[in-house]
Amino acid sequence: MVSGRGVDEGVFFLFWQGILDDQFTQLQMLQDESTPDFLEEVVTLFFDDSVKLLENLSESLKADPLDYKVVDGHVHQFKGSSSSIGAQRVMQVCITFRHCCDNKDKQGCLDHLAKAKEEFNIVRSKLGKMLKLEKKIVDLGGVLPFMDC
Amino acid sequence: MEAEEAVAARNDFLAVMNHEMRTPMHSLIALTSILLRTELDSDQRAMIETMSKSSGLLSSLINDILDFSRLETGGLALDIGLFQLPNLLREVENIVRPLATSKRISLVMSLPPDLPESVLGDSNRILQVMLNVIGNAIKFTLEGEVRVSVHMGDKAPSMSVTQKSDQPLTPRRVLEHRYLHVDIIDSGIGIKAVDVPRLFNKFVQADSSTTRNFGGTGLGLAISRKFVELMGGKVWLESEGLGKGTTCKMYISIGIPESAKPKRNSPRLEQATPSELKDLKVMVVDDNPINRIVTRRLLDTIGCKSTVLDSGQKCLDILTEKGPSEFQVILLDLCMPEMDGFAVATEIIRKFGRTKRPVISALTANSDTKTRQRCFEVGMDYVLMKPINLELLKSELAKLVDFHEEVNFHDEFDTPSQLASNYTDEAGSSNQMSRYDIAPQPRSETVDEGGSSKDTSEDSREDSPAPQLLMPPKRELNSNNHREGDS
Numbered sequence: 001m002v003s004g005r006g007v008d009e010g011v012f013f014l015f016w017q018g019i020l021d022d023q024f025t026q027l028q029m030l031q032d033e034s035t036p037d038f039l040e041e042v043v044t045l046f047f048d049d050s051v052k053l054l055e056n057l058s059e060s061l062k063a064d065p066l067d068y069k070v071v072d073g074h075v076h077q078f079k080g081s082s083s084s085i086g087a088q089r090v091m092q093v094c095i096t097f098r099h100c101c102d103n104k105d106k107q108g109c110l111d112h113l114a115k116a117k118e119e120f121n122i123v124r125s126k127l128g129k130m131l132k133l134e135k136k137i138v139d140l141g142g143v144l145p146f147m148d149c
Numbered sequence: 150m151e152a153e154e155a156v157a158a159r160n161d162f163l164a165v166m167n168h169e170m171r172t173p174m175h176s177l178i179a180l181t182s183i184l185l186r187t188e189l190d191s192d193q194r195a196m197i198e199t200m201s202k203s204s205g206l207l208s209s210l211i212n213d214i215l216d217f218s219r220l221e222t223g224g225l226a227l228d229i230g231l232f233q234l235p236n237l238l239r240e241v242e243n244i245v246r247p248l249a250t251s252k253r254i255s256l257v258m259s260l261p262p263d264l265p266e267s268v269l270g271d272s273n274r275i276l277q278v279m280l281n282v283i284g285n286a287i288k289f290t291l292e293g294e295v296r297v298s299v300h301m302g303d304k305a306p307s308m309s310v311t312q313k314s315d316q317p318l319t320p321r322r323v324l325e326h327r328y329l330h331v332d333i334i335d336s337g338i339g340i341k342a343v344d345v346p347r348l349f350n351k352f353v354q355a356d357s358s359t360t361r362n363f364g365g366t367g368l369g370l371a372i373s374r375k376f377v378e379l380m381g382g383k384v385w386l387e388s389e390g391l392g393k394g395t396t397c398k399m400y401i402s403i404g405i406p407e408s409a410k411p412k413r414n415s416p417r418l419e420q421a422t423p424s425e426l427k428d429l430k431v432m433v434v435d436d437n438p439i440n441r442i443v444t445r446r447l448l449d450t451i452g453c454k455s456t457v458l459d460s461g462q463k464c465l466d467i468l469t470e471k472g473p474s475e476f477q478v479i480l481l482d483l484c485m486p487e488m489d490g491f492a493v494a495t496e497i498i499r500k501f502g503r504t505k506r507p508v509i510s511a512l513t514a515n516s517d518t519k520t521r522q523r524c525f526e527v528g529m530d531y532v533l534m535k536p537i538n539l540e541l542l543k544s545e546l547a548k549l550v551d552f553h554e555e556v557n558f559h560d561e562f563d564t565p566s567q568l569a570s571n572y573t574d575e576a577g578s579s580n581q582m583s584r585y586d587i588a589p590q591p592r593s594e595t596v597d598e599g600g601s602s603k604d605t606s607e608d609s610r611e612d613s614p615a616p617q618l619l620m621p622p623k624r625e626l627n628s629n630n631h632r633e634g635d636s
Contacts, residue, residue: 022538023538026536026538026539027443029539030443030446030450030539032450035446038446041442042439042442042443042446045438045439045442049438049439076484077436077437079514080437080440080514080535081437081438081439081440083514083536084437084440084443084536085439086536
């Protein structure tokens with residue numbers, strides 16, 4: 001029998017470290033037999049969308065003069081997406097990133113961009129692995145364990 | 150202290166003797182069974198059969214004593230696993246039926262149709278207990294019948310159990326615990342009322358003649374009770390007296406695992422959608438693709454009919470094309486490029502009037518007071534915070550539906566209406582901000598050739614938000630869903 005223990009421990013770790021929050025559990029609840037790929041779909045979209053947003057952010061921070069409104073717009077988008085996914089640490093970076101935009105703090109913005117990339121890479125790596133494992137379990141006829149937040 | 154030490158010493162002794170006693174017993178049992186397969190004369194066969202029976206009984210006694218000792222000290226844990234309940238009950242019947250048949254007594258086992266197939270429990274101990282109590286019923290019935298009735302009872306509290314290997318069970322795998330009831334009614338010798346409470350004590354039988362006439366050690370019921378109690382249950386006997394038969398009743402807690410229910414890879418338990426939300430037409434406007442996909446899925450899950458758009462302009466185009474009454478609710482993101490949510494709401498109200506239009510709710514991550522106030526000023530009816538979860542969206546949509554009906558019912562009014570705005574500030578406390586006395590605006594509408602209505606009241610001002618008429622208390626909803634927001 002395929003064990004979901006690896007998934008169980010992986011998910012727990014992601015929650016325990018604050019990488020994911022309860023919103024992710026809410027998304028899991030939206031997946032059922034009629035939409036078996038919902039979670040994968042939305043997470044994949046988040047990954048793809050975030051890569052573009054981070055590229056846009058990098059470009060906008062190179063502009064001279066720097067348009068903080070444009071930067072803020074991208075950060076706002078990234079904050080919204082990460083919040084909807086439950087990528088808690090990414091979202092928290094975005095919140096303080098916006099303060100830097102409000103304060104027209106270029107160095108702060110650059111530091112936060114680096115931090116946002118770092119946190120995004122962490123969640124992309126760990127969540128990506130977990131979803132692959134979940135898919136394997138489901139394909140083999142297993143049952144997934146679910147976290148209670 | 151001394152008594153505890155004595156009990157501990159006894160148990161240590163028994164644990165050692167466990168191995169010392171069982172080894173020769175096993176040899177005895179094995180060798181007698183081999184001997185029985187050899188050529189023996191009738192006397193030899195009779196003697197070996199007696200030896201076999203005696204060694205079997207002695208082995209059972211040793212097992213019972215050791216089991217009981219471990220049960221008393223809590224050293225015996227249940228061996229929880231998945232098993233097929235109907236199969237176990239069939240096995241019980243297969244074992245006890247020959248006993249009943251040999252005594253020419255009727256054995257009736259009735260099982261309910263709703264018996265779960267796969268359950269979680271200690272199948273060996275459940276078998277042991279059932280064999281003990283049913284075996285007793287048959288043993289103490291000389292003629293007549295033994296009826297065994299099994300049925301599922303109420304939900305039981307979740308039990309935290311560990312397997313022998315100390316691997317905790319994943320509680321998620323058990324959806325619920327329920328009681329399994331087993332009643333055994335016999336037409337046997339019955340029990341004197343005074344003896345009933347004693348019978349579950351170790352080494353007790355009804356009286357000295359019981360051992361002589363029926364055999365047994367008197368440990369069976371005591372062990373059964375211990376196991377039943379370990380399984381979260383109870384066992385007891387009822388009898389109206391000697392010669393009037395006995396009823397043994399027991400119940401234990403068993404787990405109904407996830408695999409016994411339709412397999413689903415979602416933690417969501419299906420709950421009925423309120424009827425007013427079924428097919429509710431909701432428009433969602435959000436420039437963020439993740440938000441759109443999540444909100445759409447939320448609405449689809451609830452049973453609403455959603456139209457999801459990525460810009461305010463598209464929202465206005467659809468409303469113009471299909472008419473404002475096509476939708477009951479609009480969920481509007483605020484921060485959108487080109488046309489933000491405030492502008493969209495203003496345009497909707499300007500174009501379609503204050504009634505006979507969808508309820509407009511902001512769906513925003515901005516939790517600050519200024520944002521909320523501005524939402525109401527431009528004519529929005531509600532403010533919802535995102536991200537929003539399934540249950541909260543259901544309950545808030547139900548309120549929006551009520552609000553929609555109220556708004557669309559009241560077309561005209563003669564008296565001034567007092568408006569109280571309620572909102573919560575960032576600290577989460579309720580605050581009554583202000584009251585407005587609103588004079589009714591004479592409202593006239595013309596319907597253009599396209600079929601959409603237009604407010605042609607004298608005081609209609611296209612550039613500023615229209616005063617709000619007949620406004621129920623505005624509330625910021627799901628404030629406990631509020632996440633850290635920007636100012």
